[in-house]
Amino acid sequence: MLPFLMAIKPEYIVIISASLVIILSFIFNFISRKTNIPSVLLLMLLGVGIQFLYPEAKTNKMLSNALIIVGKVGLILIVLEAALDLKLKKNKINLILKSFFMALLGLLGSAFAVGFVLQYFLNSTYFVAFVYAVPLSILSSAIIIPSVATCAPKKKEFMIYESTFSDILGIILFQFLVSPNEFYSTSHLVLSVSTNIITTIIVAIAFGYLAVWGIQKLTSHVKLFLIIAVLMLVYAIGSVFHLSSLIIVLFFGLILNNTNIFFSGRLKNAINPDKITDIFKEFYVITLESAFVLRTFFFVIFGLSISLYSLFDYHVALKSLVIIGVLYLVRFIFLKLTLRKEGIFPELFIAPRGLITILLFYTIPKAYQLEGFDEGVLLFTILLSSLIMTVSLIIGKNKNLNQVIHDYDDLQTTIESSLEDGHLGILDKPAKPNQT
Numbered sequence: 001m002l003p004f005l006m007a008i009k010p011e012y013i014v015i016i017s018a019s020l021v022i023i024l025s026f027i028f029n030f031i032s033r034k035t036n037i038p039s040v041l042l043l044m045l046l047g048v049g050i051q052f053l054y055p056e057a058k059t060n061k062m063l064s065n066a067l068i069i070v071g072k073v074g075l076i077l078i079v080l081e082a083a084l085d086l087k088l089k090k091n092k093i094n095l096i097l098k099s100f101f102m103a104l105l106g107l108l109g110s111a112f113a114v115g116f117v118l119q120y121f122l123n124s125t126y127f128v129a130f131v132y133a134v135p136l137s138i139l140s141s142a143i144i145i146p147s148v149a150t151c152a153p154k155k156k157e158f159m160i161y162e163s164t165f166s167d168i169l170g171i172i173l174f175q176f177l178v179s180p181n182e183f184y185s186t187s188h189l190v191l192s193v194s195t196n197i198i199t200t201i202i203v204a205i206a207f208g209y210l211a212v213w214g215i216q217k218l219t220s221h222v223k224l225f226l227i228i229a230v231l232m233l234v235y236a237i238g239s240v241f242h243l244s245s246l247i248i249v250l251f252f253g254l255i256l257n258n259t260n261i262f263f264s265g266r267l268k269n270a271i272n273p274d275k276i277t278d279i280f281k282e283f284y285v286i287t288l289e290s291a292f293v294l295r296t297f298f299f300v301i302f303g304l305s306i307s308l309y310s311l312f313d314y315h316v317a318l319k320s321l322v323i324i325g326v327l328y329l330v331r332f333i334f335l336k337l338t339l340r341k342e343g344i345f346p347e348l349f350i351a352p353r354g355l356i357t358i359l360l361f362y363t364i365p366k367a368y369q370l371e372g373f374d375e376g377v378l379l380f381t382i383l384l385s386s387l388i389m390t391v392s393l394i395i396g397k398n399k400n401l402n403q404v405i406h407d408y409d410d411l412q413t414t415i416e417s418s419l420e421d422g423h424l425g426i427l428d429k430p431a432k433p434n435q436t
Contacts, residue, residue, distance in 0.1 A: 040142065071362075
């Protein structure tokens, strides 16, 4: 630690450090909007930089535990933030279904393919390799959601839905794989998984309706963090009982943001639309701000805990590049099948790995851990996939700008030609019919 810091009391060091990190994160967000460089990359680099000032941080067990806790709470708020952004309409059903099937097929296809790659490199059983492959196959909504703001509305919504579904489905699959359940047959396996999902959906719908109805009954000025606390409590209890608790969070957000759909018919009089709208606006801001803070500290702490030496290891680089290649090949195939005639750029390259990938790797049970797996593969995959996304977004942004300029030039040429001919073409008023 730097000598001048030794004279400062520890509590002030913590306050100063936390404040500076949040301020820098705000600046990184501004840089991200201007350059399309994901702010999480800059946050991870900040964490790496702090290692040089405080080398002991890397071996601090408290930081490792904080990474998991902050990650789980941040995950709840990120999914909630995404749900509060999704407005359900009849004309979006097709988009939602496409994004769901893309998330499902992309997750399973990537996990199966990467599982074979890891089995080959690590000489492990396929099941254990598959457990490691699942986190690497999950898209990061924590990176995608703030990064696609400049994309076309339809592509932006597709990526928000897909990344959110990928998070949820990936966590469901991972929890299923590492749970201590014993399945006697394939039918028993399918029945157990189906029961889990159906039970979770029933609980999610019941809790969503009850929570939204109860919010408007609260008269205290301090109630928004109470809602978040209840959500976290339900998430934790659901996880203890091996339910897919993120679905509960997702449904609550969807119901709160779409009360006109969920509270219709006989339920229409159960809520006060004006009061719900006011609560939604305040709750959305609180969720956005809280997710921002937790996302900030998660990636900084992760940057503090990583080892950069593995990035210079030839074998780690080779394994990572093969995994990245397989992930994008599988994504290309399923995007072509899902979107068909629609363009797949920049969606093909918006496939970063991040918070969920890190979080699940740190929670792999000891019974499934592989001694030969280098965490550098994890870091390399996250960094490279984020850089690929950055380049594609920059190219896409320039392409859109060039298209606008081209359209403007065409319009200007058309107007000039019309003026030379003595009329304004499509701008001319229609001739009045002859009066008889």
